Amino acid sequence: MTVVQMKNVSKKIKNHMILDNLNFDFEENQIVGFLGKNGSGKTSLMKIIAGEWSSTSGQVYVNDQKPFNNKKVLAKVCFIQEGNNFPVDMKISKLLKLCRNFYPNWNQEVAESLLELFDLDRTKKIKELSKGMESAVGVMVGISSRCEITIFDEPYIGMDANARKKFYQYLLNDYIEVPRTIIFSTHLIDEVSSLFQKVYVINKGRLLLDIQTDELKEKVYAITGPTKEIEEIKNKFTILEEKHFMGNGEIIVFDQSEKEHVMPENCKRNALNMQDIIVHVTEKGEQIL
Amino acid sequence: MKLDVNSEVPIFQQVAEIISNEILNNNILEGQQVPSTNEIAEFYQINPATARKGLNILVEDEILYKRRGIGMFVKEGATRKILQQRKNEFTHVFLKPLLEEARRLGISIDEVKKLIDKQGE
Structure with missing residues (x-):
């Protein structure tokens, strides 16, 4: 079943185009990544999916319903943002009680084990927690809610590498146990990209790529070889970066063709890691569209 | 692993x-x-x-x-099948880069053969 559907969706705030004619949809029970630079529109897009914001134009469907101000959708979505998720004067124990009543699939056992995993003291108020601890509370609520759609918008601010690793591990294992739709936006791409089945790359409010994670490496890669030979094949690709040094060159290409290119004799194709791919793609965004 | x-x-x-x-x-x-x-x-x-x-x-x-x-x-x-696949890839994955580097260093094929013999002992 299609869980999120966007048709010509735009969002304008004070004459400023935040999201520009987005079209995409995806199936339920996948972990998808929303990637892009700061200010690209990721958070706005997540707010629209979560029903917090309306779009200026276009149609948005979440589980075949319009999400904005829709209680039926809200109950199925858990949206964890990078901060200010909870009232600062609330004790963790009170928060747990509220969540148990609010989220229909709430799992208390999961919540308890996450409290222990992150060393959270339930007698503390949110405002008494460090930034990382506060983020851990968000992570705990996001996973324990077991909502049909869980959205994490850079939920790990202040969490150290150990805590982040525990979070990714717990999230994946809980997803394997109870498959559901998870939308995740992050800048720490290499830490989590192996969890994503699909990625959406957003730049200046526009959708640059809508692609299966492992197909990305087939589309964006480096070619190294003698400058002469590089020049010969250059025009077959969209060039994202080009460097030459001592008679040798390296180009980062976006390969839009269906079939594999035959490389000149002394040229080599090298794959890039996910972080580099996203950096190159978002730097040269306009050329891809 | x-x-x-x-x-x-x-x-x-x-x-x-x-x-x-x-x-x-x-x-x-x-x-x-x-x-x-x-x-x-x-x-x-x-x-x-x-x-x-x-x-x-x-x-x-x-x-x-x-x-x-x-x-x-x-x-x-399955074991035989994997072995066969790996053998087919052996030339491409190991032999070709080896000979490329040898050529760059001016090591002749004969010398490479000798080096392999020596290493194999």
């Missing part, structure tokens, strides 16, 4: 390689069941769909077969 999520090799391909290696090393025998998609996903911390893709490559290559509702098993003759 190690998987590198930031490697240049796609993760699903690494999954397929790891399983084939374990078959070659006789850690999983022909006829035996291989770990499930979820077990692989959990162990290597990757998306289950990626793990599934890796296993499916081996099904296509007729190294594994599916038993509905039970899991995936190593086919009879």
Whole structure:
């Protein structure tokens, strides 16, 4: 079943185009990544999916319903943002009680084990927690809610590498146990990209790529070889970066063709890691569209 | 046994390689069941769909077969098949780069042969 559907969706705030004619949809029970630079529109897009914001134009469907101000959708979505998720004067124990009543699939056992995993003291108020601890509370609520759609918008601010690793591990294992739709936006791409089945790359409010994670490496890669030979094949690709040094060159290409290119004799194709791919793609965004 | 999520090799391909290696090393025998998609996903911390893709490559290559509702098993003759594949790749993956580097260094083919003999002793 299609869980999120966007048709010509735009969002304008004070004459400023935040999201520009987005079209995409995806199936339920996948972990998808929303990637892009700061200010690209990721958070706005997540707010629209979560029903917090309306779009200026276009149609948005979440589980075949319009999400904005829709209680039926809200109950199925858990949206964890990078901060200010909870009232600062609330004790963790009170928060747990509220969540148990609010989220229909709430799992208390999961919540308890996450409290222990992150060393959270339930007698503390949110405002008494460090930034990382506060983020851990968000992570705990996001996973324990077991909502049909869980959205994490850079939920790990202040969490150290150990805590982040525990979070990714717990999230994946809980997803394997109870498959559901998870939308995740992050800048720490290499830490989590192996969890994503699909990625959406957003730049200046526009959708640059809508692609299966492992197909990305087939589309964006480096070619190294003698400058002469590089020049010969250059025009077959969209060039994202080009460097030459001592008679040798390296180009980062976006390969839009269906079939594999035959490389000149002394040229080599090298794959890039996910972080580099996203950096190159978002730097040269306009050329891809 | 190690998987590198930031490697240049796609993760699903690494999954397929790891399983084939374990078959070659006789850690999983022909006829035996291989770990499930979820077990692989959990162990290597990757998306289950990626793990599934890796296993499916081996099904296509007729190294594994599916038993509905039970899991995936190593086919009879799988070891020989993997060996054959690896031998075919040997020239491309190992020999060609070796000879390229030898040419760059001005080492003749005869000298390379001698070096191999010496190393093999």
